[in-house]
Amino acid sequence: MLNRNNISFHIKGVSGLGITLLFLGALFLAGYPSDGGGTGANNNQEPASTELNLFDSITFDIQLSSSLAAKLPVVTVKLIAPFTVNDIPERIDKWLNAVRKYGGKVELKPDPDYPASRNFGLILDLLDKVYDLAKDMLIYSNAENYNVAVLYKPASGEVTRFVFTLKEAMK
Numbered sequence: 094m095l096n097r098n099n100i101s102f103h104i105k106g107v108s109g110l111g112i113t114l115l116f117l118g119a120l121f122l123a124g125y126p127s128d129g130g131g132t133g134a135n136n137n138q139e140p141a142s143t144e145l146n147l148f149d150s151i152t153f154d155i156q157l158s159s160s161l162a163a164k165l166p167v168v169t170v171k172l173i174a175p176f177t178v179n180d181i182p183e184r185i186d187k188w189l190n191a192v193r194k195y196g197g198k199v200e201l202k203p204d205p206d207y208p209a210s211r212n213f214g215l216i217l218d219l220l221d222k223v224y225d226l227a228k229d230m231l232i233y234s235n236a237e238n239y240n241v242a243v244l245y246k247p248a249s250g251e252v253t254r255f256v257f258t259l260k261e262a263m264k
Contacts, residue, residue, distance in 0.1 A: 144169045149184050157188065 141163030145156050147170050160168045176182060178201060181189070189199050242256040 141165055143167060144171060146171050146173050147182070147185055148173060149182065153184065 141160040142156065143160070143165055145153065145160065145168065147153060157168070157170065170185065193199050236257070238260055239257040240260060242258065243252060244254050244256060245252045
C-alpha cells in the first residue's frame with residue numbers, strides 16, 4: 094500500500110529494501126555467465142579473443158575483461174601506437190595495477206622477438222656525454238669572462254641580438 098504521508102512502499106509485508114535486494118539479485122544472476130546452453134548475458138557479446146589491440150576506449154576494457162573471464166591460457170594485447178615503459182597509458186596501467194592488487198606479478202622483460210643490440214646506443218650515449226663535457230670545457234669555458242645582455246623588441250618580445258661584454262675585473 095502506498096501511503097503519501099510517510100512515502101513508504103509495502104506489498105503484503107515486503108519492504109522497499111527487500112524489493113531492492115531482489116532486483117539487485119536478479120540483475121546479478123542475469124549477468125552471470127552460464128556454462129550450459131541456457132541464456133546468459135554473454136551470449137550477445139563478442140567471443141573471447143587471445144589477441145586484442147590496445148586503444149583508449151571502454152570497449153577495449155570490455156573486450157579484455159571478456160577475454161580474461163574466459164580463462165584463456167594467454168591473452169596478448171598489441172600496441173597500435175608505441176610508447177615507452179615510462180609513459181604507459183592510464184587505461185592499460187589500471188589493468189597492471191589490478192593484476193598487482195589481486196596478487197599477480199607485473200614484470201618488465203625484454204621482448205625475445207627483438208634481440209638486444211650490441212648496445213651501440215649506450216656507447217653513443219657515452220660518447221655524446223664525453224663530447225658535451227669536452228665542449229663545455231673547451232668551447233664554453235671562454236664565456237666565463239663575459240656577461241651577456243639579451244636584447245629584444247618590447248612590443249613583441251622578439252630577440253634582436255645577444256651582447257657579450259667583458260666583465261669589469263678582466264679589463
